[in-house]
Ligand SMILES: Nc1ncnc2c1ncn2[C@@H]1O[C@H](COP(=O)(O)OP(=O)(O)O)[C@@H](O)[C@H]1O
């Protein structure tokens with residue numbers, strides 16, 4: 001398909017109504033193409049998480065237009081009947097807090113995302129295991145989330161987001177809990193996924209050490225895009 | 234991977250404790266059902282054991298269980314001669330306090346003539362009554378073993394046989410003795426004044442009073458027809474065994490039955506509310522996990538399956554515990570807890586339905602959880 005995988009046009013999000021309304025996003029335009037890794041930065045409360053949630057179809061926009069893979073997802077109202085299926089098949093989401101299911105071990109947390117998509121359990125576990133190995137947490141595959149360190153849990157969560165080979169990967173501060181060495185490993189992995197799967201990747205980050213790993217950076221301030229700059233280095 | 238099982242395994246101790254608590258509650262409900270059934274079984278145990286087709290009692294009464302009935306003993310011969318009657322036997326019935334080796338017990342004494350209808354149909358241990366006087370056959374519920382001595386009034390009786398499950402409608406164990414013994418006993422237990430009055434009148438013949446005559450009919454005889462013939466004697470009334478059974482369940486134990494039935498319904502209702510609450514708590518405890526599942530794209534059927542499977546597992550395990558508890562404790566109950574495969578199966582269905590209904594509210598709540606509730610600290 002032609003055109004960007006993620007296309008955001010004049011997207012707005014207002015929380016609440018009347019006097020207490022909070023305008024989290026105002027007329028945001030953004031495009032992320034296949035194979036592109038885009039960084040999203042901005043001060044706290046500038047609307048980074050909100051933008052990610054809108055693209056992930058977790059929250060509903062107030063105005064504007066959102067397309068994913070060339071298909072209009074929201075324009076005035078949801079245009080896709082099954083949002084969860086859309087998320088399951090096309091979007092990988094890495095949360096700010098890892099959000100692993102506490103009752104499944106690491107490998108099953110990853111494999112679950114595949115079995116929900118109809119893949120049989122053995123195949124799912126094989127791919128989950130390989131992904132965990134690649135992220136250097138293969139040894140912790142059978143550990144429960146409560147036994148994982150913050151960094152390990154984050155890498156398991158990343159594996160879960162990648163396991164279905166989504167077209168769009170959204171990550172909210174994925175490297176916050178990692179040391180710079182591992183942060184680089186994660187960013188390199190995301191870059192590789194972008195190249196190999198021709199995925200569009202949007203990453204919220206504060207971490208200046210990894211700014212050089214992005215194709216370009218987008219800055220938000222008070223819900224508006226402040227500047228778009230080509231890759232710094 | 235089964236999410237319901239994985240979550241339960243993750244919080245196994247809590248789940249087991251919940252099941253145990255719920256199991257105890259269900260055990261109470263289940264024994265209620267058993268006691269309800271037991272009251273009916275017990276009410277009919279005596280009349281069933283006597284295998285009577287026809288009960289001949291005092292005119293104007295519906296004896297000998299629902300009302301008191303006294304008729305002369307020689308009525309037995311008249312009844313025996315009625316067309317259609319195969320055999321007839323005179324019986325006496327009275328409740329008494331007796332001294333057993335283990336203490337005072339309350340028993341229902343039945344007097345009958347060995348060889349004629351009125352005795353126990355099955356002897357569990359020992360033998361039935363013979364010609365010797367002061368012998369008794371006692372039901373196991375009395376706690377009297379073979380060879381034990383029972384003091385009743387002024388007399389001592391020896392246990393020569395035991396029966397199983399023969400109790401009066403109030404739950405008192407049955408003691409069978411010879412008609413002559415029981416008539417003596419009734420005479421002896423009567424107030425001194427009455428004793429003197431009886432002694433002053435014609436003598437031996439007048440103490441030949443019984444409470445009922447029971448008759449077995451020829452297979453081709455119609456009980457209603459024979460009853461009609463018996464009614465021609467003005468001082469008698471007659472009831473078919475069906476009428477007697479109806480009388481016992483609908484009149485004699487009716488209050489107890491309705492009371493227990495209502496109590497059972499209340500208990501089931503309470504169980505339903507508690508099950509619904511437990512399932513709701515279990516579901517809301519997983520609010521964040523359910524939101525996460527929705528976030529990673531789990532369809533509604535995954536969420537419904539999770540709640541429903543846990544509800545059924547909870548109900549199932551608790552019910553198994555309840556059945557185990559009731560069956561291991563049923564002998565401790567003073568009255569019969571009549572639970573067969575049918576009752577256990579029906580209750581299993583009731584529990585399943587309660588669990589299904591109880592999870593409806595939780596399923597509704599779970600489906601309303603927004604995926605974004607998984608975000609944030
Ligand atoms: N669910 C919500 N309800 C009300 N206000 C919200 C909600 N989520 C975010 N906001 C507000 O929207 C603005 C942007 O928040 P957010 O996207 O979380 O910022 P960031 O991730 O850049 O720190 C903030 O002012 C925040 O208070």
Ligand SMILES: [Mg+2]
Nearest residue numbers: 048049050172
């Ligand atoms: Mg944020």
